[in-house]
Amino acid sequence: MYEKIEDLEFNIYRFLVENSDKNINYLIECKQTKKAIIIDPLDKNQILEIISKNNLIPELVINTHAHPDHIKYNSFFMNKYQIKLRAHDLCKDLFDYEFDNIFENDVIKFGNQSIKIIHTPGHCPEHISIILDKYIFCGDTVFNCGAGNVRFRGDCSMLFRTIHHKMKNLPDEFYLLPGHDYLMNNLNFLKNIIHNDTDFYNEIIKFTDVKDQDKLSELKDISFEKLYNPFFRIDELSFLDLLKNKEDFQNLNIEERFKLLREMRDEF
Template structure:
């Protein structure tokens, strides 16, 4: 991770987190989950941070297609020209403001445009010299993903500090979430997190580590 930096950016009243993955060798970056209280507010926060940190936005990555994680997507996309990446199972929700809850919770009926790139399990996204791996983690939504960069996970609304994402919204699936959590436990063992931990950056709230969640998160016991 010496060549990559994760910049955490709270963007809205729902405590949603946007992350900027900066490739230090090139200055290129990926914006993960561009939220905000409004499209303009979110765009302004994100672009100001990118300017301050010397980041040129090369990609916009979505962990899933709920409104609080895409509020400033179109404004940021227009400002940067960066392509959007999303899992295929959430692609329909992205372009449907009812399925993304944009119309119900934000009062916005204008759909987002389709993503330029449809991603799936095992795909790798290159941002400069930084490699971002896609882990498909259904449960919160059918197309939820975690982005893995070395020993860092950007977990979206799959896994939080002390909790997990809800499964009672459109496409949510408790059985799929249970399978996802079992998989995370298996991966933690493969990654030997007790010897060398993995940092977690969730879609809401504070960062944590995988070993801490294994010890304290009741959903991973």
């Protein structure tokens, strides 16, 4: 089952891939021309179904980054529709097929719409995010209430800079469209690290009361992340007050705090 987010001039299709990593696949469509972009294709059949049911005309494949679960069906869709792939220039050593590179601030047109690219390294060096109006497809840079790991070609300092110097500066009303649905795991982690006698804890509990865990989480915007994403708030002393092991954080600089938080999340 897929979901359609309707805007005036474009549609966004999204669905949860049936795997343990809870990947989310996306397609975007210019309503007037039916031209579409496929982002990080992993579930081939579901993407094909969306294309045929909605009479989409695929024009491009884009990768947020080159991890295997984001690029699996690049070649299939490129060949089937005779379309190009775009990905960050740093993918050139990672792909054995042709692609057109993209950089920070590139604008790409599809139909009568356009998307803007920002470079968001950290989870891996080549990571980009895609902005369409007030939506940001942020791959594995930021998840709802969490951040990407740095285990596979990642760099935590870089991820810290990307989140604190770039993602946090996005407008509050921008909706995050991450590459995985990790909201519940991230909320459980948050519950685990903060004092349970706080108002903040009670607010988080409310979000974890979800009946159908197999459904996609509702869209959250940047203002939500500014309140509930520990990786966004690790620079705030008032946030440190909520943490059970505040003393481990309080003498560290902000980047070191971010790294410690990332390590704790890895161990959770």
